[in-house]
Amino acid sequence: MDVLGDAIFDYQQGLYTEDIITKSSLDEEDVIPLTHLFRDFEAMPALEQKALNLCKGKVLDIGCGAGSHSLYLQEKGFEVTALDFSKGAVATTRLRGIENSIHSDILNYKENQFDTLLLLMNGIGLAGELKNLGGFLSHLKKLLKPGGQILLDSSDIIYMFDEDDDGGRWIPTHQEYYGEVTYTMSYKNIESEPFTWLYLDQNTLKRAANTNHFNCEIVSLGEHFDYLARLTLKK
Template sequence: MNPEAMKLFGQALLDYHKGDHEAAITLLRDDGHRTPQLIKIFFREVQEYPLEKIALDLSYGRVLDVGAGSGLHSLFLQDKGLNVTSIDISPEAVQVMRERGVVNVHLADIMSFEEGQYDTILMMGNNIGLAETVDGLSQFLQHISNLLNHGGQVLLTSMDDRFSDDVIGIKYGEQNLESGRYFGEIRMKVIYKGMEGPVFGWMRIDPETLSEYALSAKLKCEVIKQHDDGGYLARLTHK
């Protein structure tokens, strides 16, 4: 992913951390749909998101937190005594994490990160979307697999949009299908304080498609828990 795409998001994290607790971004999709997002949710208690709390309780050993953002999950696991490595492509996010006390932080894109192997790889907040498209998913998962210790696990959250009641979102997905794209692919950009970042790709993926692509990386997929709205927690392990 282009680091510039996350620069405004990183700046919003930093502004919140420095005391602007009203900081908010807008996600502008390529169909014109706008989604406002308060930054305070990235500084919440982990208990507020049950799927993520389950994932953190299942984490063990040496942990890699991918797209760690504000360090929310890294700090929780550090406090449990786990050895956590946290990566993000945003310099501002890295600064926030370090100032909040995250110990081992790297400014890095997951696709170029090759430092060590891990027992648990976390991709919370739908960070499987870093693959951007299903066409990029096989390579993405193969790289993740290479970072995984024998017997290790990838824990990720995503959304199965087939369960969505968002009429506009469903129409967007149908337009994707008509143009040859996967239903859950998204093209959008971040707007913050009147500034617009570059367009980037993101993706929400259903469990069956995830399982299919995981097989190409010799990983098996297990859905640990799924909510009625389509949100789910999955675990990937070596076959």
């Protein structure tokens, strides 16, 4: 089942009739507009624009989706590889003219090394749960060339939990970390299996980076609890 890929591929083929619906463990239903996944550079959020401008050398776009970031970088002359676990997404990137695209889970990909690993639209969420973050970063480390960088954006979703009279937050006790959110996606009456996505506050990212021998620089802050970070290997 490839809910995201089916939706993206339909849009590319001119068969757009509806958007993706998401439901989460935060009891919220939301919509992913397919037009948002095909936006050009000018329509991207400032954090994404900043990240693309910071790219250097050979780039791996992890969780590339429809390939909008890869396409921009390719047009700027970068050697970029678009990678996604979704067959429909990878097929779409090829139809859009991206020269190098790979269908793979990032944790199974070991073939090359890169100067920049790009994890946009909260791509660090691919780690799923906080307990997986160390192993995830350890694998990314193997894909970096000497002097390479990881560029990622994420959000601190603490604001989504109810606040008590003392200014604290009511956080469920059944999960290790409040940034772990379980989702399902549906498109044309087909629903995905549940999957967990990880949102990281800055301090948690910094601690995980330090444990895995990365420097962590917060490059920019967004407008709504989001931020752009750059990880580089410690010397």
